[in-house]
Amino acid sequence: MSNAIYFEQIKQLVDLQKVDDAIFAIRQDIERFPRALEDMERRYEETETQRDRILDKLAHLQDQQKRLAVEIDDDTTRIKKSKNKLMQVGNTREYYAMMREMDSMEKINRSREEEKIILAEELQLQNTALTEIDALHAALKEELDIKRSGMDKWKQQVENSLKNLNKKRAKVSKGIPQPVFMRYEFIRVRMEYPVIVPVKDGICSGCNIAVPPQSFIELQRGQQILSCPNCQRLIYWCEHFELSTEPA
Structure with a gap:
């Protein structure tokens, strides 16, 4: 073929390739956008799972804290009663028996007080973790809602772009032998x-x-x-x- 015909055909093919480039880019976006949405949904679900786990742990710690408080109060009351009874003990044997019982209860209470401190520290850590996960959870939800609400609009824009590009492709390819x-x-x-x-x-x-x-x-x-x-x-x-x- 002549140089003129060759150059014209190559130019037509390159023009067609440019249209196909644009179509290719849009199709890649079509693949990427849902994946990005799925990734965000997965991250959101993960934060929900983490949040539920922290809430469960907090509930368990609070139950332990209440139990300890009741046990400490009960034993403190018992110790006070034992001290009052101690003044009325009639013999040495009974006196030492009550002293041993009081000493045992006081040791148990000291152990519970230590456990109470550890529980309070763990509760503080879990509450801090809950604050952080709540902030992340809320931010992801907001972003996810925006993406979901924009999905339909984006799909319409993509469909219109592809429709126009396919028309342009048909026009460009029409002149190619x-x-x-x-x-x-x-x-x-x-x-x-x-x-x-x-x-x-x-x-x-x-x-x-x-x-x-x-x-x-x-x-x-x-x-x-x-x-x-x-x-x-x-x-x-x-x-x-x-x-x-x-x-x-």
Whole structure:
């Protein structure tokens, strides 16, 4: 084919690739957005689980604290009663027996007081953890609500963008000779994006491997649409074209 026809066909293919680039970017967003939402939902559920675990632990600690308080009060009352009875003891044997009992109760109470202090410290730690997880939980919920509410709007925008790009693609591809277009499509559905790439300094920008010298010479002649022998993408010599960044 003549140089003019070759250049026109390459330009049409590059314009088509630019439209496909935009479609490819949108489709990647379509994959990323739900994943990001799922990740956030998972994090939100994890904070709920952590929060429930802390609340369960707090409830258990508070129950222990109440139990200890009751036991300490009961034993304190018993010790007071024993002290009053001690004044009325009639013999030495009974006196020492009551003293031993009081001493035992006082030791148990001291142990409970120590346990009470440890429980109070643990309660403080768990309450601090609850405050932190509540803040994170609330922030994630707010962000999640925003993302969920924007999902429908985002989907509509994406659908409109894809619809417009598909119209543009049909318009661009309409001017490409059918055999050339079918060749482009054959490559597009069988290999990783992109389909047509420039060759610069003898290197295919699709696979970053040098084009064989004979193929590079033919490419520079600009008379036939060639494929990279290594990656099979369509190729063109970058110095043949000063292409705009937007599709025609």
